[in-house]
Amino acid sequence: MRQLHAQDIEDIAVGAALLGTGGGGDPHVGKLMALQAIEESGPVDLVDVSEVPDEGLIVPLAMMGAPTVLVEKVPNGEEFPRVFEALKNYLGKPVFATMPIEAGGVNSMIPLASAAKLRIPVIDADGMGRAFPELQMVTFHLAGASATPMVMTDEKGNLVLFGTISNQWTEALARSATVVMGGSAMIAIYPLTGRQVKDAAIGGIVTLAQRIGEAIRRSRIESRDPLAAVLEVTGGLRLFKGKIVDVSRKTAGGFVRGEALFEGIDDYRGKTLRLQFQNENLIAVSDGNVLASVPDLITVLDSETARPMTTEALKYGYRAVVIGIPCDARWRTPEGIETVGPRYFGYDIDYVPIEERVSREWAKGGEPA
Amino acid sequence: MTYRLGIDVGGTNTDAVLLDEEGQVISKAKSPTTDDVTSGILDVLAKVLADKAIDRSMIKHAMLGTTHCTNAIVERKRLSRVAVIRIGYPATVAVKPLTGWPEDLKQATGNEIFVIGGGHEFDGRRIGELDREALRRIARRVRGRVDAVAVTAVFSPVNPEDELEAARILKEELGDTPISLSHEIGSIGLLERENATVLNAAVVGVAKATATAFSEALRREGIDARAYFGQNDGTLMSVDYAVRYPILTIACGPTNSIRGAAFLSNQRDALVVDVGGTTTDVGVLVNRFPRESSVAVEIGGVRTNFRMPDLVSIGLGGGSIVRQRNGQVTIGPDSVGYRIQHEAVVFGGTTLTATDVAVAAGHVGIGDRRRVSGLDPGLVRQTQGAMVRMVEDAIDRVKTSPEPVPAVLVGGGSILLPDRLQGVLEVLRPAHYEVANAIGAAIAQVSGQIERVFSLDAISREEAVRQAADMAREEAVRAGADPAAVEVVEVDDVPLAYLPGNATRIRVKAAGDLAR
Known part of the structure; x- marks a missing residue:
């Protein structure tokens, strides 16, 4: 176990933006919530998965709804005790700890804010190892865990307890309730036992986010190459370095789909990269060769600072480095690929792990494997 | 013949500059x-x-673009000292007002913070009733202790009702x-x-003093x-309005240059390169107005989201200091600024500036060329x-497409640049380029802007845009x-992601010439 202070939160927020692979909502508001909670109640205890008691009740927390609403209608803070209280009464046992459902984007910060306020630990783990748009896209789902009983509340005090027959039903019902509550709501979802967390969660992910943020911050202070630091920490591969020459977006069914075209610079001169996204970055193709696809992580970083860029920030003229990071092994199982693989998102290609698609030579600027 | 004065x-x-009714430059000056x-x-x-030939009684309009408010912040x-009132409780208190502000700025503005009930949802429903009693209590508490009040209600850009009612009670x-009301x-x-609203309230005093002095x-x-x-959107505010919304004067300088460049070159869509004494701003002219930035802008260490021209600024100007180290040339970012008249080599000084190099290369004929002949x-x-x-x-960074576009070069330092630039269709150097910013101030129009979230389930997109346009015209x-x-000069609609129900944010800006 170790304690997280304000600087750690800042670093985790940067790492969370990177693990958000272009989506997941800007962690900024969540970060401010966590910083205020720490200022008022003291630092957060971060515990390793191995330290969790098998029988302990673990409740992941997240915001559901539109990030645009969240930045306008910021939560109250009392949503945290309310959802935990409701689950405690329903399940008949107290909450031992919380954890992020997704380590990428704004939802990386919500459990930290709640943990500081309620003085409970946060487990150094999540259910995605990144950000995904739908409730069933978690490793707990692969392991057969149920998203319910799930509790949803708003800042006004309304509270809904969901019991559903499948995680797809949870997604549909919760999405509707979110709109009625005003477009953004707090959810406690996938209540797990410590045993389930040990079996199904992706461990060490909060620490990874922190190390990413720290690497970017330190390399700036020490005038070192921030990109090399990020790749070292994440085990990632450089996919491309280029200038954005075209961006197109369209909205369908509440999701923003689009693509950005990069023209190579430096080592990648003469090549192009096509990056397709649906809230998150999904697939990167260079001159007909798929370099990486979901569920592997694809993130666009500013070419100077290595700061992660969201899909909304992609504009003509930006110079960026595109990196790929291998996803958790559980996403590479047949069930994992079925849940979050390229075909689920509408791309007619097989999933091939990034390490097999991208050679070390390509990552240094040479030819693909 | 009547005149307009732009500063x-x-x-x-x-x-x-002094312009006549036809937009001809009658007189210009720099200081x-x-x-x-x-x-x-x-x-x-x-x-x-x-x-002496100028008939001063014929100057009917005087426009000032100034940095007073920026400097104060x-x-x-x-x-x-500002009473900061947020309307939206029980929402929002997980992040209190002035979170993340530098401590010295918090103290300088008094750090009086209140959060009360009221505010709206994204679709216009209420979060709760406006707590009128709390407003009266706050007013009595801060009376005599603050100089201004900033009121921000949740989703006031969708429905400003609570801010307007709060203003009535506070008055x-x-x-x-x-x-100061945030929806404006x-x-x-x-x-x-x-944050922008609090900063606005904090510079109301400065704005009043500036207005009086002007x-x-x-x-x-x-x-x-x-x-x-x-x-900063390239339009004007009457002095009464500016004294209420002085924060909108921040960054009006680059905007004035872009608007002045549009006017002088008669372009609607182009790049504008404004080379000053210390920096160069490259901006984009879209339909005669500067393209606005969509990312958060920091002012004095505070994150704000209000309208700012989308610019790339680089440390290159006429006074930029040129150095040579180990065979490598560096330019700026430091500059001799207005002291160029004494410190640049061609003017008898000893500091090598970008202007000296341009003179040596034969691109510019100012100062004494012989002094740089040995370079x-x-x-x-x-x-x-x-x-x-x-x-x-x-230029490449601000462009939105690879097609070459015309670039208008303005500002005193633009003589440093050649007539051909990569990615540029044609380099335009209009007359009076060196005072384009003052001309931009002189010719500015008046605008109104609104931003609302519409549900496109209830009405069509066209109808929503029409409603928004009417509101913007009224503004x-x-x-x-x-x-x-x-x-209407600008329509922008952004669908809200992760939400069904076709909620779309529509922003419309309308502008027109001053009423006579």
């Missing part, structure tokens, strides 16, 4: 920007009116204490809009004109190349535009 305060120089800003304005005013000086209790200042994004200066010069302030031709070539690359790189007329001349 723009830049980082290095304060510029002034160094001073630390107190006001005395520089007085100097340039005297210079631009030096010609950055230097934390002369700021008003009853506090009389003439200035009240920023867009969706509570914390950033609230009006007095005009009177002393025998000018009886209506006075306006330039704002190493390699150095000259290298420096020229580096300057052009810096500008071409900046423009209220700000002083001629109702017959107002047109």
Whole structure:
């Protein structure tokens, strides 16, 4: 176990933006919530998965709804005790700890804010190892865990307890309730036992986010190459370095789909990269060769600072480095690929792990494997 | 024949122009920007009116683009103490007002914070009833302890009702204490809009003093004109309005240059490269207005989200200092600024500047060329190349498509640049390029802007845009535009992601010439 202070939160927020692979909502508001909670109640205890008691009740927390609403209608803070209280009464046992459902984007910060306020630990783990748009896209789902009983509340005090027959039903019902509550709501979802967390969660992910943020911050202070630091920490591969020459977006069914075209610079001169996204970055193709696809992580970083860029920030003229990071092994199982693989998102290609698609030579600027 | 006077305060120089009704330049002048800003304005005013033939009684409009408010925030000086009132409880208190503000700025503005019930949802439903009693309690508590009030309600850009009602109640209790309302200042994004509103309230005092000084200066010069302030979207505010919304004057300088460049070159869509004494700003002209930035902008260490021109600024200007180290040439980012008249080599000084190199290369014929005749031709070539690359790189960053577009070069330092630039269809150098910013201030129109979230399940997108456009036109007329001349200049709609129900944020801006 170790304690997280304000600087750690800042670093985790940067790492969370990177693990958000272009989506997941800007962690900024969540970060401010966590910083205020720490200022008022003291630092957060971060515990390793191995330290969790098998029988302990673990409740992941997240915001559901539109990030645009969240930045306008910021939560109250009392949503945290309310959802935990409701689950405690329903399940008949107290909450031992919380954890992020997704380590990428704004939802990386919500459990930290709640943990500081309620003085409970946060487990150094999540259910995605990144950000995904739908409730069933978690490793707990692969392991057969149920998203319910799930509790949803708003800042006004309304509270809904969901019991559903499948995680797809949870997604549909919760999405509707979110709109009625005003477009953004707090959810406690996938209540797990410590045993389930040990079996199904992706461990060490909060620490990874922190190390990413720290690497970017330190390399700036020490005038070192921030990109090399990020790749070292994440085990990632450089996919491309280029200038954005075209961006197109369209909205369908509440999701923003689009693509950005990069023209190579430096080592990648003469090549192009096509990056397709649906809230998150999904697939990167260079001159007909798929370099990486979901569920592997694809993130666009500013070419100077290595700061992660969201899909909304992609504009003509930006110079960026595109990196790929291998996803958790559980996403590479047949069930994992079925849940979050390229075909689920509408791309007619097989999933091939990034390490097999991208050679070390390509990552240094040479030819693909 | 009536005249318009335009004054723009830049980082290095304060510029002034006098235009006639046809937009012809009657007189122009430059004077160094001073630390107190006001005395520089007085100097340039005297210079631009030096010609005795000018009939001062015919100057009917006077426009000022100034940095007074920016400086007050950055230097934390002369700021008003502000009662910060947020309407939206029980929502929002997980992040309290002024979170993330630098401590010195918090103290300088009084750090009086209140969060009360009220506010709306994204679709216009209420979060709760406005807590009128709390407003009266707050008013009584802060009376005499603050100089201004900032009111921010949740989703006020969708429905401003609670902010307007709060203003009415506070006025009853506090009389003439200035009240800033967030829906008139920023867009969706509570914390950033609230920050901008608080900063606005904090500079109301500075704006009032500036307005008084400007009006007095005009009177002393025998000018009886209506006075306006330039704002950062390239349009004007009457002095009454500017004193209420002074934060909108921040960054009006680059905007004035872009608008002035549009006017002088008669372009609607182009790039504008404004080379000053210390920096070069590259911006984009879209339909005669500057393209606005969509990312959060920090002012004095505070994150805000209000309208700012989307610019790339680089440290290259006429006064940029040129150095040679180990065979490598560096340019800027430091500059001799307005002291170029004494310190540059061609003017008899000893500091090698970008201007000296341009003279040595034969591109510019100012100062004494013989003084730079001994410069190493390699150095000259290298420096020229580096300057052009810096500008071409900046141009490439602001462009939205690879197609070459015309670029309008303005600002006193633009003589440094060649007639061909990569990615540029055609380099345009209009007459009076060196005072384009003051011209931009002089020709500015009046605008109105609205931003609302519409549910496109209930009405069509076209109908929503039409409603928004009507509201924007009304805003423009209220700000002083001629109702017959107002047109919609910008429509922007952004669908809200992760939400069903087709909620779409629509932003419309309308602008028109001043009513006579």
